[in-house]
Amino acid sequence: MTSPQLTQNKWDFSSFAQSVRSLGLDEPSIADSPVGPTIVSRQEITNFAAVNFLNLHNRPDVMQAFCTGAQRYGLAIGGSRFTAGQGLTYAHQEMERGIAALAGRQRAVSFASGLLANIGFCHAMTHSLSVTKGVEIDNTDVVFVLDRDSHWSLWKGLEHLTYGDRLFSFKHNNCADLDRVLSDLSGKRVVVVFESVYSVDGSVAPMNQLIDVCERHGAMSYVDDANGWLVYGPSHRPFAFEYTGLKRATFVMVSMKKAVGLEGGAIVGSDDDILMLETHSGTAAFTAAMLPPAAAATSYIMKLLTVDEPEIVDTYLSKVVDFRKKLIDAGLPINDTPTFFTSIQVGDERTSMALRRACFARGYQVPSFSYPVTRRNQAVLRLILNNGHTDEHIDGLIETLTDLRRVYPFGTDPTTPAPAVGTRPR
Ligand SMILES: Cc1ncc(COP(=O)(O)O)c(C=O)c1O
Structure with a gap:
């Protein structure tokens, strides 16, 4: 029988833990x-x-919106999105409609976090699903092209693809390199992924030019706007020109962690595209959505930041x-x-x-x-x-x-x- 000491050595977690402590x-x-x-x-x-960073979660009126949401819808939901009558509340519905309207899109689907939105998107866009005969979707031929500096969750969600086969990358914020990569993929169904604002060096994607390249090659685009949502975009703010490009992206992902300052994520797009994600992403169907009070307070904050203040x-x-x-x-x-x-x-x-x-x-x-x-x-x-x-x-x-x-x-x-x-x- 293997001694506990030997088992421990085999795994070697102690020496790793020690180096982490150092x-x-x-x-x-x-x-x-x-x-x-x-x-x-x-x-x-x-x-x-x-x-x-806006510190809104410490404002009394935001806390009140959260508490009102909790009193009306409870602290938690009773299952996932598709658990009939238990997975979503009117607070979620109002928030999703509000997010879609702000983004000028038909529909939004929310997730418990931005990370789960990204992973769910990658899953849905690369796998097949058969609900029952005639209710099927097959995305197993889709090819992804990512900006090299994309967030961990996007790379993680695509880890099952072979690099050079269904997974490619382009140099950070480099439209010519994206053009080069897409030229080699003509005839394939391609999704191009990049972020709006990169969180380590604050660089901003040339979104107009990147979307131009996508459109020229007939590729779909998925822009992770976790960081810039509700901050950049209006014409009097910095990077307004870059943000005009976002309006043409096929999908936009947002996080409720940054400007909103709570928890949650969402993806917006056309009615049919988002319904496909709701059904197929897994991270919407097999885990709970945001807590109802967070959804209610998100709606309150969206209005605060776009209309009231x-x-x-x-x-x-x-x-x-x-x-x-x-x-x-x-x-x-x-x-x-x-x-x-x-x-x-x-x-x-x-x-x-x-x-x-x-x-x-x-x-x-x-x-x-x-x-x-x-x-x-x-x-x-x-x-x-x-x-x-x-x-x-x-x-x-x-x-x-x-x-x-x-x-x-x-x-x-x-x-x-x-x-x-x-x-x-x-
Ligand atoms: C670009 C980007 N995408 C996704 C995420 C994950 O979002 P969330 O914190 O809502 O899970 C982050 C978080 O830092 C991020 O910076």
């Missing part, structure tokens, strides 16, 4: 407060990590401009594209993680992104300005980083290439 990755910061511009975690920490986003974006200017004036090496994602180039992975720990020890939560999220040796500190941050929070962070730069001389090597983004190991 990077300090076993110490997630646990909040004893709502997550916002600050968190309480033993002491008060100024938080530059939160993806719910759109200036929330305008004010936030002008704060982002000021924030970036302060970082640049302090000589800190930041990313080029001025979205709300601000990353500081560090390079070496251990240095970046040591910096994260040193920032935390001084009261600042600053996440370190490294391989496989970035390319090797191109680690960054990824900052997100929170709408609730004060000048004091920002000045304190800059002072801390400037101080730590004397100990860890990051971003000083001019030969170090700018960090590339992505979640795919390369």
